[in-house]
Structure formats: C-alpha cells, structure tokens
Amino acid sequence: MSQLPPHETYRDHLSTVDGSGSRVWLYPKKPSGKFYRWRSYLSYFLLLLLFGLPFVKVHGDPILLFNVLEGRFIIFGIVFTPQDLHLFALAMITLMLFVVLFTVVFGRLFCGWVCPQTIFMEMVFRKIEYWIEGDANQQRRLNRGPWTATKVRKKALKHFLFFAIAVLIVHAFLSYLIGVDEVGKIISEPIHQHLGGFVAMLVFSGLFYGVFAFFREQVCLAVCPYGRLQDVLLVKDSIVVIYDWVRGEPRGKMKKKRRAPRPAALAGATIPYSDGYTASDVISVPKLGDCVDCRLCVQVCPTGIDIRNGTQLECVNCTACMDACDGVRRKINRAEGLIRQDSEHGIKKGQQKIVTPRELDYSVVLGLLLVFQVLLFSTRSEVETLILRTPGMLYQEVDEQHLSNLYNYQLINKTNLTIQDLELRLQADYGRIELVGNIPDIPKQELSEGAFFIILPRAQLTGRKTRLAIEVYAGGQLIDRVKTNFLGPAH
Ligand code: SF4
Ligand code: SF4
Known part of the structure; x- marks a missing residue:
C-alpha cells in the first residue's frame, strides 16, 4: 500500500x-x-x-x-x-x-x-x-x-x-x-x-x-x-524538459458547456427551451488550466513516463513530449510551450535564471583546468626522451683530466612523421658526448634505443653527482631537453 x-x-x-x-x-x-x-x-x-x-x-x-x-x-x-x-x-x-x-x-x-x-x-x-x-x-x-x-x-x-x-x-x-x-x-x-x-x-x-x-x-x-x-546534479535552476504546471493545472478534457439540472424553483415557470431549461440554467464547468489531458505527451515518451508528474530520473530530455504537446496546442488554437525547456524556478517565478553561484564556481574551476590543459598540450614535446645511467656502472677514467659515464637512451617519436638527423648535445660548454654507433632516423610513432658516453673534465665536477642537461636536436632544431647526473669520485 x-x-x-x-x-x-x-x-x-x-x-x-x-x-x-x-x-x-x-x-x-x-x-x-x-x-x-x-x-x-x-x-x-x-x-x-x-x-x-x-x-x-x-x-x-x-x-x-x-x-x-x-x-x-x-x-x-x-x-x-x-x-x-x-x-x-x-x-x-x-x-x-x-x-x-x-x-x-x-x-x-x-x-x-x-x-x-x-x-x-x-x-x-x-x-x-x-x-x-x-x-x-x-x-x-x-x-x-x-x-x-x-x-x-x-x-x-x-x-x-x-x-x-x-x-x-x-x-x-x-x-x-x-x-x-x-x-x-x-x-x-x-x-x-x-x-x-x-x-x-x-x-x-x-x-x-x-x-x-x-x-x-x-x-x-x-x-x-x-x-x-x-x-x-540537477538543481531547481537547471534547464530541463518540464511541464508548466502553473499554466496547465487543473488539467481537464475540453468539454462543451453543460446545463445544470432544472432547479425546483423553476417548476411551473415559462419554459423557453424545448428541453425544459432557461438561459440562466446554463452553467460553465469549473475553470480549467491549459492542459487538456490528451495524454499525447505520455504516449510519445520513449521511457514511458508522464512528464506532468514533474522532473523524473527516467526523463532523457528527448523533447518528444514538447513536440506532441505543441502539436495538440496548435490544433486547439492555444499557446504552445506548455511543456518546454525551462527550470523549476523559472516555471514558479515566471523567469529563467541561467547563472547561479554554484554554476559560477564550477565554471571558474573548469576554466582553470582548461587553461592548464592547453598549457600542457602546447608545451608537450614531439619526442619523449629517456636517459638513464647504465645500471651497475660507475665512472671510468679516460685520462688524468677526464672521466666518463655510460648512459642508455630511448627516443620515442610521437609525431606522424619520420624524425631525421638526430643529435644529442651537452647544454654545458665543457665536456662532450660520444655515441656508441649512430642515432638512426626514427619512423613515426616508433622508438630508437642506444648508448653513449659523456666525458667531462675532472675540474668541472661539483661533487659525487654533477647535474647536467642534455639537448636533443633534429635537423639542427632543439626538440627536447632532459636532465641527468654525472657520477664522479667522492671528494
Ligand atoms: S518524451 Fe522525452 S523529454 Fe518528454 S518526458 Fe519522455 S523522456 Fe522526457
Ligand atoms: S500533450 Fe500537453 S495538453 Fe496533452 S496531456 Fe500532455 S501536457 Fe496536457
């Protein structure tokens, strides 16, 4: 029950x-x-x-x-x-x-x-x-x-x-x-x-x-x-497919005016109509709202609901009921939009308010996220470079003044084009890179792996670990920069 x-x-x-x-x-x-x-x-x-x-x-x-x-x-x-x-x-x-x-x-x-x-x-x-x-x-x-x-x-x-x-x-x-x-x-x-x-x-x-x-x-x-x-998610200011209950209720079928039963007081009075009623006996049905209760809005609904009951979880806002109701209203010569896209507050107050404090808050957060996202996308490099010192290897002495470290690299081509003429350079103006073999051209969306030495003068070492930046060039154009460490002797 x-x-x-x-x-x-x-x-x-x-x-x-x-x-x-x-x-x-x-x-x-x-x-x-x-x-x-x-x-x-x-x-x-x-x-x-x-x-x-x-x-x-x-x-x-x-x-x-x-x-x-x-x-x-x-x-x-x-x-x-x-x-x-x-x-x-x-x-x-x-x-x-x-x-x-x-x-x-x-x-x-x-x-x-x-x-x-x-x-x-x-x-x-x-x-x-x-x-x-x-x-x-x-x-x-x-x-x-x-x-x-x-x-x-x-x-x-x-x-x-x-x-x-x-x-x-x-x-x-x-x-x-x-x-x-x-x-x-x-x-x-x-x-x-x-x-x-x-x-x-x-x-x-x-x-x-x-x-x-x-x-x-x-x-x-x-x-x-x-x-x-x-x-x-929905608030009373959300714009949804909604029935204007203020205008539509009380709903009722369209009826012709009907006549009241003949009052007893009229017994014996002049009878002007053949059916026994006077003009004053003719009464109107109670004042009805705009909904003629044709139920067409319910019949077209693909989720089977009656939108006149109010906003419901089942409503997918397909607007089929809006079309159906407008069609009926055109036939009976009444204003369209009894079911329309509006908010609950809009219907109640007769005005539509799109921006509320909650929506403003969401918009600010969304705007910040979008800016951050655009920034990340625009600074995204076309090559993903991964450089790691070869595991298990310490520094090697090249001569009395120079030390070397062995590194492995991985270059991932994220573009739709082949990347050619690749070079690795040290950002610092001292020291040098010696590749083990060459860096081949990298076809689109593929990767290239290899090894290289960095050779540094002992005098430039800043401690057991020296921070270095390695730049990746393609056809003479700088396309990426990564940081790594150079391992030297403990002082
Ligand atoms: S017809 Fe569409 S918009 Fe109307 S009540 Fe059904 S699901 Fe909602
Ligand atoms: S289609 Fe319009 S008039 Fe007919 S029942 Fe639905 S709301 Fe009322």
Whole structure:
C-alpha cells in the first residue's frame, strides 16, 4: 500500500515494470514536430561523423584512434603515448567536470540529443521499426496477434536489419580501436587468420543487437551511471524538459458547456427551451488550466513516463513530449510551450535564471583546468626522451683530466612523421658526448634505443653527482631537453 500522497504515487513504481514485477513493453507513438526534425538532422550529422571519421587520415594515420590494446592514441592527428598518461588523466577530469557543469545548467540534454544509445535507438532502430511494423497501435496489434505469414515476414525483416546494423556499429567502434585498415584486413582475409577478432565481433554484435532489439530504454533507466547521477546534479535552476504546471493545472478534457439540472424553483415557470431549461440554467464547468489531458505527451515518451508528474530520473530530455504537446496546442488554437525547456524556478517565478553561484564556481574551476590543459598540450614535446645511467656502472677514467659515464637512451617519436638527423648535445660548454654507433632516423610513432658516453673534465665536477642537461636536436632544431647526473669520485 503506497505511503505517498495521491499526486506522488507515480514514484512508487517504474513505468516499465508492472505490479508482478514483469517488464512492460513500451510502444512510444512516433513523434513529429520541429524538435524531432532538429534531433533527426543532428543525429544524421553525428552518425556521419561516427562512420566517416575512421576513414579520415592525417599523414597516413587515422585522425582518431584509441588503441588501448597497444597503448596508441591519436586525437585529432596528435599522437599520444603511454608517457602522456598525465595529459589523458587531466583531460578526463576536465571532461567529467564539464559534464557536471553542463548538467547543472542544461540538465540531461546530452542524453536526448547526443548520446549514442538514444541516437541509435530513436533515430535508427525505432525508425526501422516504425517503417516495418507501423506506429504504436499497429505494433501493439501485431505483437498481440497470432503468428501469421505477414507477422513472420515483418519480424524476420526487422530482426535481420537490426542485427546487420549492430554488426556495422561494432565495425565502426572497432575502427576507432584498431584503425579502419586493420578492420578491412579482418573483413577481407580468411576467418581463421583472425578467429579471436571474429568471435569478439560476433559477441559484441549480439550484445548491441540485444540492447536495441530488447533491452532498449532499460539502458537509460537501470544501467547508465550518468542517469543515476541526475538526482545529485540537477538543481531547481537547471534547464530541463518540464511541464508548466502553473499554466496547465487543473488539467481537464475540453468539454462543451453543460446545463445544470432544472432547479425546483423553476417548476411551473415559462419554459423557453424545448428541453425544459432557461438561459440562466446554463452553467460553465469549473475553470480549467491549459492542459487538456490528451495524454499525447505520455504516449510519445520513449521511457514511458508522464512528464506532468514533474522532473523524473527516467526523463532523457528527448523533447518528444514538447513536440506532441505543441502539436495538440496548435490544433486547439492555444499557446504552445506548455511543456518546454525551462527550470523549476523559472516555471514558479515566471523567469529563467541561467547563472547561479554554484554554476559560477564550477565554471571558474573548469576554466582553470582548461587553461592548464592547453598549457600542457602546447608545451608537450614531439619526442619523449629517456636517459638513464647504465645500471651497475660507475665512472671510468679516460685520462688524468677526464672521466666518463655510460648512459642508455630511448627516443620515442610521437609525431606522424619520420624524425631525421638526430643529435644529442651537452647544454654545458665543457665536456662532450660520444655515441656508441649512430642515432638512426626514427619512423613515426616508433622508438630508437642506444648508448653513449659523456666525458667531462675532472675540474668541472661539483661533487659525487654533477647535474647536467642534455639537448636533443633534429635537423639542427632543439626538440627536447632532459636532465641527468654525472657520477664522479667522492671528494
Ligand atoms: S518526458 Fe518528454 S523529454 Fe522526457 S523522456 Fe519522455 S518524451 Fe522525452
Ligand atoms: S500533450 Fe500537453 S495538453 Fe496533452 S496531456 Fe500532455 S501536457 Fe496536457
């Protein structure tokens, strides 16, 4: 038995679970309207990016690559290696803070308009379903009806297309992991050469197919961690899809004026109407708000909620209910925007306030992090240089005036181009470097390793350890500088 007041009882249950705990399958009505149109355009653009970007290359490398298996990352043509982990960590912190700030100000707009789950579900899979099975009522009838030849044909076509698109999606994601050329090889070469990859592809395709064919809105309602965070992120000034209860309530169906029962006092009076009522008997229904209780906003909702109950965790801010309500209002000649993007305070006070002290604080921190991040990115060297004294070796005497130390070096080329004519120089104007062999040209994203001696005059030693700086030049241009120690005798 619910302990909540009647207007809060919707909090007692999930729209997709019935009293016995079974899943309630949703049949959202096909939305239409300007927001749905804009969402469709944005989705097509984002889908084009998702499937097109793996084919865009910079100096022969993908513009985006997240090869976690080999620790190779390329973001907009800039190569990141595991040595750049600190940049990644900071980028992740900045991103998380941005998400928090964005959510505080604009609510869950990302979910409804940009999230791949919503884009694929609502703009790809759902559209195919509408195309094959029809709108909500036709789908309901088809699912409840017997297995006729038409039903088998429709279901087979739908699930075949769903699985085919799931395979495509897996290949697109795989292209971001290992590059489109590798994916091409896996596709074109015999299966036994890529058995592991083939099995992984099948498993993930099955997973995507299962999500979009069956699990659907449950991803947003029960799995997505970002969805669960809404409770703590949203404030009363956050802009969300919201029902204007001030204007809309009390809701009620549009009715023609009705007449009151004939009062007893009128018994025997002149009867002006054939049905026995006078003009003064005609009364109006109580003054109603703007919501005509058509429930179209509920019927189009892909998470099955009634937005008129207030902001709910299930709402992904897809704006389908805004379109539905505006459509109704245009038909009955009333002002649009009964469901709109606004804040709870905005509805209550009739004004929208975007910047609050909390949002200002977040913005300042975000701004500082962004500046720091840009600074780190702009000062990032194109070569990662690692120089270590050879373990277990002390100094060697070259002659009476000079000592030497043996070092190992590792140069990692983080660019998309071959680095040529590499040199190591001592920053100090005394002493010299003698390479063991030469430093070869380093192809893009590869490394070169070797050894060299540093020879210093005894007179320049500052103690058992002398600090030195070594500069790395390519084609005469300084590209990196590292510090090391020179080991000498104890004084
Ligand atoms: S309530 Fe409206 S905005 Fe929220 S999920 Fe449902 S249709 Fe989309
Ligand atoms: S679509 Fe608009 S008018 Fe119809 S029930 Fe929803 S809020 Fe009320």
